[in-house]
Amino acid sequence: xxxxxxxxxxxxxxxxxxxxxxxxxxxxxxxxxxxxxxxxxxxxxxxxxxxxxxxxxxxxxxxxxxxxxxxxxxxxxxxxxxxxxxxxxxxxxxxxxxxxxxxxxxxxxxxxxxxxxxxxxxxxxxxxxxxxxxxxxxxxxxxxxxxxxxxxxxxxxxxxxxxxxxxxxxxxxxxxxxxxxxxxxxxxxxxxxxxxxxxxxxxxxxxxxxxxxxxxxxxxxxxxxxxxxxxxxxxxxxxxxxxxxxxxxxxxxxxxxxxxxxxxxxxxxxxxxxxxxxxxxx
Numbered sequence: 324x325x326x327x328x329x330x331x332x333x334x335x336x337x338x339x340x341x342x343x344x345x346x347x348x349x350x351x352x353x354x355x356x357x358x359x360x361x362x363x364x365x366x367x368x369x370x371x372x373x374x375x376x377x378x379x380x381x382x383x384x385x386x387x388x389x390x391x392x393x394x395x396x397x398x399x400x401x402x403x404x405x406x407x408x409x410x411x412x413x414x415x416x417x418x419x420x421x422x423x424x425x426x427x428x429x430x431x432x433x434x435x436x437x438x439x440x441x442x443x444x445x446x447x448x449x450x451x452x453x454x455x456x457x458x459x460x461x462x463x464x465x466x467x468x469x470x471x472x473x474x475x476x477x478x479x480x481x482x483x484x485x486x487x488x489x490x491x492x493x494x495x496x497x498x499x500x501x502x503x504x505x506x507x508x509x510x511x512x513x514x515x516x517x518x519x520x521x522x523x524x525x526x527x528x529x530x531x532x533x534x535x536x537x538x539x540x541x542x543x544x545x546x547x548x549x550x551x552x553x554x555x556x557x558x559x560x561x562x563x564x565x566x567x568x569x570x571x572x573x574x575x576x577x578x579x580x581x582x583x584x585x586x587x588x589x590x591x592x593x594x595x596x597x598x599x600x601x602x603x604x605x
Contacts, residue, residue, distance in 0.1 A: 363497075363586050366391030369446050371439040373426065373483060374453030375408050376401030378549050379501065382574030383450055383581055385411045390582060393418035395439035395446075397453065399425050418443070426453055426479035427471065436487035446490035448585060451480040452501040454519075458512045458551075469515050476519035477526065484530055484540075491538045498534075499584050500527050501577075502544040504599045520544070524595050531593030539592040541584045546599020548572035567601030 370387050374380035376398035384394050385408060394412050396419055398405035405421055412419035420442035426432040440446040454476045459468065480500055490496065505513060506520035524542060531540035547562050548571070554562075563571050580596045597603060 363589070364391070365582070365586060368392045368448055368585075369395075369440075369443040370448035370450060371395040371397065371422075371436060371443075371446060371483075371487070372450045372452060373397040373435070373479075374501075376403075376405035379545060379574050379577050380450075380452035381408045382578055383452060384408050385415070386575070386578035386582065387448070387450075387585075388412040388415045388417040388419070390586075391417065392448065393420075393443050395420045395422050395442055397422050397424060397426075397435065397439075399423060399453070426483065427474045429478065429482045432479045432482035433486040435483055436490055440490050445494065446487060447494045447496045449484060449487045449491065449496070449498045450501070450581065451483055451498070453479060454501065456513065456516050456551075459515075460512065461514050464515060472515040473519050473522070476516065477522040480523060481526060481530075488534065488538070491534075496538055497585050497588075498530065498538060498540040499581050500540070500542040502527070502542040502595055504544055504546040504597065504602060506544055506595070507597070507603055527595060528593045535592055539584075539588065541588060541591060541593065542595040543577060543580045543584070544595050544597045544599070545577050546572060546597070546602045548574060548577055548598070565602075565605060566599075567605055570600065572598060572600055 365387065370392045372380055372384040372387065372394055375384040375396040381404060384396055388394050394417065396405050396408045409419040409421060422435060422438050422442065424431050424435045436446055436449065455472055457468065457472065484498055491498065500523050502523040503520040505517040506524045510517055527540055527542040534540055547566055550559055550562060559571060563569060576598050580598045584591065584596065
């Protein structure tokens with residue numbers, strides 16, 4: 324067992340947890356400061372959720388509203404879905420504001436948090452969930468297709484976060500990025516997507532390191548939550564059978580992970596919570 328300052332190999336107490344039987348008190352220089360645990364109440368918080376017009380982004384926006392947040396609902400092409408998101412948020416008794424932006428444009432992405440903060444009167448939370456996922460053989464990937472995937476799935480996350488920094492510093496805010504199981508394993512038909520999501524994991528670590536202690540930055544990596552719409556029942560059942568927990572995930576599974584990082588993750592930053600039913604260990 325490795326020896327730490329103030330912790331002998333025969334001690335049953337880890338560092339900072341000295342028992343009364345300890346005869347040698349740690350010096351002030353070596354003592355570990357205590358940090359009171361705390362949770363964040365989401366009631367009245369103001370959140371920007373990108374890609375909130377469909378699928379998981381929509382579920383997160385509605386889930387945060389049900390937890391008490393007012394939400395800026397970002398969309399680009401999914402106008403009808405974004406309108407549905409707004410209706411569901413308002414039905415939950417919370418404020419919803421539509422914000423449209425093409426996040427492939429870095430300047431537009433950087434300006435989005437300002438737009439959201441003006442609409443909501445401030446900003447406490449950013450959830451980066453906009454993205455694209457295209458199946459394509461490596462031999463068929465074009466420079467344009469590569470750029471479209473990386474620009475929306477990775478570069479946009481950086482510039483939206485960059486624009487949010489002044490607002491979130493004022494409110495001791497939080498950022499949650501949507502990564503993917505594909506960040507940790509290769510999907511042969513989705514190589515650009517895998518690369519982009521692996522980048523999100525490292526981006527999360529980098530931002531967390533730079534923005535601490537004012538802003539926490541974490542990621543959630545969903546697994547088999549919402550298979551492509553084109554999949555038939557047989558494909559979905561096969562996916563469930565090959566998942567250790569023997570079921571597909573649901574958007575609610577992702578929402579719960581996001582809420583943990585926003586509400587209870589006071590001492591968590593720079594990490595990625597994988598919500599995949601155990602697929603990475605299969």
